[in-house]
Amino acid sequence: MRRSGSDQDRPPQGPSQGPARAAVTAPWASADTQAPAHVVLAFDDNRLASQLFGHYGRNLALVERKLGVKADSRGNHVTLEGEREACEQARAVLEHLYEALKKGRDISQGDVDGAIREAVSQGSLFDFDPASQRQSFDEIHLRRRPVRARTAAQDAYIRALKRHTLVFGTGPAGTGKTWIAVAYAVHLLERRMVDRLILSRPAVEAGERLGFLPGDMKDKVDPYLRPIYDALYDLMDRAFVERALQSGEIEIAPLAFMRGRTLSNAAVILDEAQNATSMQMKMFLTRLGENSHMIITGDPSQTDLPGGQVSGLAEAVRLLDGVEGVGVCHFKAEDVVRHELVQRIVSAYERLDAQKIEAAAARLGKPGS
Template sequence: MKGRAQTTSASRAATRPIAASDMMHVVLAFEDNRLVSDLFGQFDQNLALIEQRLAVEAIAHGNQVTIRGNKTSTGQAKLALESLYTRLQGGHDITPGDVDGAIRLAEVAEAQLSLPTMEPKSRMAFAQIATRRKTLVARTAAQDAYIRAMDRSDLTFGVGPAGTGKTFLAVAYAAALLERGEIDRMILSRPAVEAGERLGFLPGDMKEKVDPYLRPLYDGLNEMMPPEKLERGLESGMIEVAPLAFMRGRTLSNAVVILDEAQNTTTMQMKMFLTRLGENSKMIVTGDPSQVDLPAGQMSGLREAMKILDGVEGISRVTFTETDVVRHELVGRIVSAYDNESRQRLEAKERRQAAEAAQDNKE
C-alpha cells in the first residue's frame, strides 16, 4: 500500500532464524523519502535510541533500514518504526519522547493487540487524544489503559508516581471533549495543602493567592489549547481552575472535573468532591499515594476512597509504576530508588515487630 512502511521481499526471505541461532534480520523500505529523514532522526538519532533500548543493530541506507537482532527484539523494532512512520504520515512530528513511547508500546504489543478493541495484528493501534493543537498517543500500556478508562467510566482514578502523564492526559482528554462540544465546561482543581486551604496570608488577590498551587494545571491547558481560546474560556467560566475548597456545595453537570494531587485530600474533602458529580459529567482523580503531604497521622482521602470504592460499577482505576515514567529516564530510576528504600524500611519494621512478638511469647 502506497505510503506505508513495507517489508521488502528480501526481508521476508531473511526473517527466518539464521542457522540454529535466534538471530534474524529484516529490511524495511519507506516509500515517502520526505518523511524518512524525520523517521530516522538527525544523524540517525532515532535509530540509535532503538538500537540502545532493544539491543538490535539498525543500519540505514537511503529509504531503507536493516534491523538485526534476536527474533523478539527485531520484531519490536519493526513495529516501533512502522508506528512512527504512520504518525509522520498523519502530519504529526515525532520527538525523542514519541520514539521512546513507540518502543515501550512495541515491547507490550503482543499482549495489547490481543484485546478486542485493537486493530488486526501487525498494526499497533493504541489510544490517542486529538485536540486542535496536537494529537497525543499513549506512550505506555498504562497510559493506553488510562485513556480508555476515561472514555469508558464516569469516574476514573489514575494513581502512581510523578512523570507518568496522569494529569497531562486528563487535561488533554477534557480539552478534547470541550472542543467537540460533548461537555459545556471543564473544571480543574487541587487541594492547597501547604497553605491549609487558608490562603489569606499570601499576598495579592484571590487569583494570585491560588495560582502557585494550580500552575501545573495551567501548563497542561497551555499545551492543549490556543492561547486566545484558553483566555476566552477562562474569562467566560467555560474553563475553571480552582482550589478544592471552592467545590463545596456545587453540582457539576455537563462537565469534566479533574482533581489533581488527590493524595493530599482528607477523607471529608474527597467525599465532598466525589459527590459533586452531576448529569452528563465525568470525574478524573489523579495522585501519588507515596507523596502525601498531610499532617502525620491523617488519612489520605485518595487512599481511603480507592479502598472503599474498589469494585463499584462505573469506576475505573489505573495504576502507574516507575516503568511508566515518560519524563527524563533518570526520573524513573529516582522513583525506583525511593520505592526500594521504602520497601526496605517496611521490611525492617516487619522484622522488628516479628522479633518483638516472638520475645513477648517467650516471656
C-alpha cells in the same frame, strides 16, 4: 516507504498488511523468535527519513538500546540486525513513526519511547492473535492534535475514562496521569459532551513555607495550579483557553472552594489528590452532578499533608475500587514517560519504601518489641 530485498529473502506472503513489505533474511522455517534476522527498510521521503532517525541518529539509538538490535542508517535506508522478534518490533516502531510524520505530526523522543513500549506490549507480529491482543494503543482525538497512549497503563487509563463516570489515576510522577486527564476533559468539551471544565488541586505547600503571596485570589492560587495551565496551553489554542477562562467555560479553583457546589454538565479533575484530607475527598466526590465526569489523580507516596493525617486519595481508592461506575488505574515506575532517569529514580524510592515496610513488619513480629 519501500522495503527492498530479493524474493528468496522474503517470508511467505500472507494477507496484505499494507502497501509496503520489508526485506528480511532469517530462518523462516523455524519458530525460534531468537533466530538472527536482517531487515532493510527504505523510506521514500529523505527529509522525513532524517526526522525519523533523529538528530545525530538519536531516535535510532533509542530503538537500539530499548530493543537490543543494531540499526545502521545510510541515506533514506536503515538496516536492522538482531533477534527476529526484536527486528520485527523495531520495524513496526519505525513504520508507525514514519506514518505519523507523513501525516504532518512532529515526533519527540517520548513518541519514540511510546512506540517502542507499544510494540513490545503487542509481542511478536508472527503470532499476533486479533482475538486476544489489541492492534494499537488507544488515543484521544483533539482538534489541535491526537493524544496517544504511550504505555499499556496509559492505554488502560484512556479506556477507563471512556467507560466510567469516575476514574482514579494513581502512581508516581511522570506517568501522564494529569496530562491524559486534561486531554480527555478537553475532548469532552470540544465535542460539547459537557458545558465546562472544572480543574482543581489542594493548595498545599510541598514541604515549604512560602509565606504571604501578593495579589488577588487568582494570583495566590495560580502557583499551585500551574501544571494544569501548562497542560491546557499545550493541548488547546492559547487564545481559546484565555477566552474560556474569562467566560467561565474553563474554571480553575482550589479544592477548598468546592464545598456546597453541585457540578453538573462538567468534566471535573482533581489533581494532586494525595494532598486532600479524608473529609475533603468525601466533599469533592459528592459534588458530582448530572452528566458530569470526574477524574482524580495523585501519587500516594508524595503526600504533603501534616504528619498523622490520612490521605483522602488512598482512602477513597480503597473504599470505591470495584464500585459500579468507578474505574481505578494504577501506574508504576515502569510507566514513567519522562526522562529515563526519572524512571530509575522512582524505582529507587519504591525499593526504599519496600525496605521500610519490611523493617517495620520485622520489628512488629519480634518478641518484646
